[in-house]
Amino acid sequence: MVRKTKEDAEITRQRIIKAARELFSQNGVSKTSLEKIAKHAGVTRGAVYWHFENKTALFHIMREQVFLPFIDRIDDTLLASTSEKNPLKRIENFLLATIHTLNEDQATRQTYEVLMIKCEYVDELADVLQQILINCSDIVEKIEQVYQDAHRQHLINSNHSPADLAMDTHLFFGGLLHMWVKDIEGKRFRNHAEALVKTHINLRQR
Amino acid sequence: MVRKTKEDAEITRQRIIKAARELFSQNGVSKTSLEKIAKHAGVTRGAVYWHFENKTALFHIMREQVFLPFIDRIDDTLLASTSEKNPLKRIENFLLATIHTLNEDQATRQTYEVLMIKCEYVDELADVLQQILINCSDIVEKIEQVYQDAHRQHLINSNHSPADLAMDTHLFFGGLLHMWVKDIEGKRFRNHAEALVKTHINLRQR
DNA sequence: CTATTTACATACATTCATGTTTGTATATAA
DNA sequence: TTATATACAAACATGAATGTATGTAAATAG
Numbered sequence: 001m002v003r004k005t006k007e008d009a010e011i012t013r014q015r016i017i018k019a020a021r022e023l024f025s026q027n028g029v030s031k032t033s034l035e036k037i038a039k040h041a042g043v044t045r046g047a048v049y050w051h052f053e054n055k056t057a058l059f060h061i062m063r064e065q066v067f068l069p070f071i072d073r074i075d076d077t078l079l080a081s082t083s084e085k086n087p088l089k090r091i092e093n094f095l096l097a098t099i100h101t102l103n104e105d106q107a108t109r110q111t112y113e114v115l116m117i118k119c120e121y122v123d124e125l126a127d128v129l130q131q132i133l134i135n136c137s138d139i140v141e142k143i144e145q146v147y148q149d150a151h152r153q154h155l156i157n158s159n160h161s162p163a164d165l166a167m168d169t170h171l172f173f174g175g176l177l178h179m180w181v182k183d184i185e186g187k188r189f190r191n192h193a194e195a196l197v198k199t200h201i202n203l204r205q206r
Numbered sequence: 207m208v209r210k211t212k213e214d215a216e217i218t219r220q221r222i223i224k225a226a227r228e229l230f231s232q233n234g235v236s237k238t239s240l241e242k243i244a245k246h247a248g249v250t251r252g253a254v255y256w257h258f259e260n261k262t263a264l265f266h267i268m269r270e271q272v273f274l275p276f277i278d279r280i281d282d283t284l285l286a287s288t289s290e291k292n293p294l295k296r297i298e299n300f301l302l303a304t305i306h307t308l309n310e311d312q313a314t315r316q317t318y319e320v321l322m323i324k325c326e327y328v329d330e331l332a333d334v335l336q337q338i339l340i341n342c343s344d345i346v347e348k349i350e351q352v353y354q355d356a357h358r359q360h361l362i363n364s365n366h367s368p369a370d371l372a373m374d375t376h377l378f379f380g381g382l383l384h385m386w387v388k389d390i391e392g393k394r395f396r397n398h399a400e401a402l403v404k405t406h407i408n409l410r411q412r
Numbered sequence: 413c414t415a416t417t418t419a420c421a422t423a424c425a426t427t428c429a430t431g432t433t434t435g436t437a438t439a440t441a442a
Numbered sequence: 443t444t445a446t447a448t449a450c451a452a453a454c455a456t457g458a459a460t461g462t463a464t465g466t467a468a469a470t471a472g
Contacts, residue, residue: 004439004448004449004450005438005439005449006439006448009448009449027328029326030234030236030326031236031326031328031329033430034429034430043450043451044450044452045430045452046449046450046451047451049432049450050448051449051450118326118327120235120236120237120324120325121234122232122233122234122324123234123237129323129388132388133385137394157363157364160409165409168378168402168405171378171379171381171402171406172377172378172381173381174384174385175376175380175381175382176377178381179339179342179377182327182335182339188339188343196374196377199370200374200377202366203371203374210420210468211468211469212418212469215419218419218420240459240460241458241459249421250422251460251461252420252422253419253420255460256418257419260461261460
C-alpha cells in the first residue's frame with residue numbers, strides 16, 4: 001500500500017504540515033515529537049523524514065505558508081490607492097485585515113500562536129528573529145510611505161515625522177497582536193481588537 | 207562536604223536559580239535540563255530536586271524574582287506625584303525606567319528574554335498567560351488614572367478617553383518590549399527605545 | 413551528648429525522542 | 443516490459459531527560 005502517485009505524495013506532505021501546525025499550537029514545538037506528528041497525520045515517522053529534514057524544517061515551512069502570502073498581500077491593502085483614497089483609512093484597513101485573517105483563518109491563527117508563545121527562539125530558530133526584524137522594518141517603511149502620503153494631504157493632526165508615526169503604529173500593532181494571541185478567552189483583547197485599531201488611527205486624524 | 211548551614215543552603219538555592227535563568231536565556235527552557243542547571247550551579251541534580259519540585263517551579267520563581275519587585279515599583283514612578291508633577295512625564299518616566307532596568311540589570315534582561323522568546327506557554331506554563339493578562343490590565347488601569355489626571359490638567363491634545371490612551375500606550379510599550387528583546391544586535395530598537403518612548407508620549411501632548 | 417533532620421550526592425529505573433538503516437510495493441521512465 | 447526511482451513503513455541503535463530511591467555527613471534540636 002505504498003508508492004503513491006505524485007499528487008498523493010503532495011497530499012501526504014500537506015497533511016504532515018497541517019498535523020505539525022496543529023500539534024505545535026496545541027502542545028508547543030518542543031513537546032511535539034515527530035512520532036506524534038506522524039500519527040496525527042496518519043503516517044509513520046518514515047514519511048515525515050522522507051518529506052522533511054527534521055522538526056525545524058517543518059517549523060520553517062509552517063511559518064512560510066502563512067508569511068509569504070501575507071507579505072504578498074501587504075501591498076494590496078496598504079499601498080494600492082485604488083481601493084481606498086484616504087491613506088489613514090488604508091493603514092486602518094491593513095491592520096483590520098490582519099485581525100480579520102486571524103479571526104477567520106485557523107491556519108494563520110495557529111501559526112501566530114506558535115510563533116509568539118509556543119516556540120523557543122534558540123539554536124536553529126534563533127535566526128528567525130533576524131527575519132522577523134527585517135520583515136518588521138519592511139512593513140514600517142511601507143506604513144511610513146502611507147503616512148507620508150497622509151501628511152501631504154494634511155490629514156494628520158501633529159507635526160511628527162511619518163517615520164515616527166509609522167514606528168509608533170507598528171509597535172502598537174505588534175503589541176496588539178501579542179495580546180490578541182495571549183488572550184485565549186477573548187474577553188480582554190480579541191473581542192476589542194478592531195476598536196483598538198480604530199482608536200489608534202483616530203489619534204492621528206486631524 | 208554536605209549538610210551546609212541554613213545560610214549556605216540559601217546561597218546554593220539562589221545559585222541554582224541564577225544558573226537556571228542564565229541557561230534558560232541561553233538555550234531556552236525546553237533544551238535546558240536540570241542536569242545542566244545543576245552542573246552550571248556547581249551542584250548535582252539532587253540539590254536541584256531538594257530545593258525545587260521541578261523545572262516548572264524554577265521557571266515560576268525566576269519570573270517572580272523579577273516581576274514582584276517590578277509590580278512593587280510601579281506605583282512609585284507612575285502614581286507618586288511627589289517626584290514629577292506632570293502626569294505625562296510620569297508615564298514617560300515609568301516607561302523609561304523599565305527600559306533602563308532592562309539595560310542595566312542582567313537578571314531582568316535575561317528573564318524578559320526567557321518569558322518572551324525562550325519559553326513555550328503550554329501545559330503547566332499555559333496559565334502564566336492568564337497572569338500576564340491580569341498584570342497588564344492592572345498596569346493599564348494605573349496608566350489610565352494618570353492620563354485622567356493629565357486630562358483634567360488639559361495637557362492632552364485630543365478628546366480621547368484616558369482609557370483609550372492608556373490601552374494604546376500599553377500596546378505600544380508591549381510591542382516595544384518585544385522588539386527590544388528580539389533585537390539582540392541592538393541596532394534597530396535597543397538603541398532607540400528611549401526616543402521611541404518620548405515620541406509616543408509627545409504624540410499626546412497639547 | 414545523642415537523636416534527628418537537613419542538604420545534598422549518588423545510583424537506579426523508565427520513558428521518550430531522534431536519526432539512520434533497511435525493506436518493499438508500486439508508479440514511472442526508458 | 444523491465445529497470446529504476448519513489449514514497450513510504452518498519453526496525454534498529456543511541457542518547458538524553460526525568461523522577462525517585464537510597465546513602466550520608468554534618469548541623470541542629472532536645
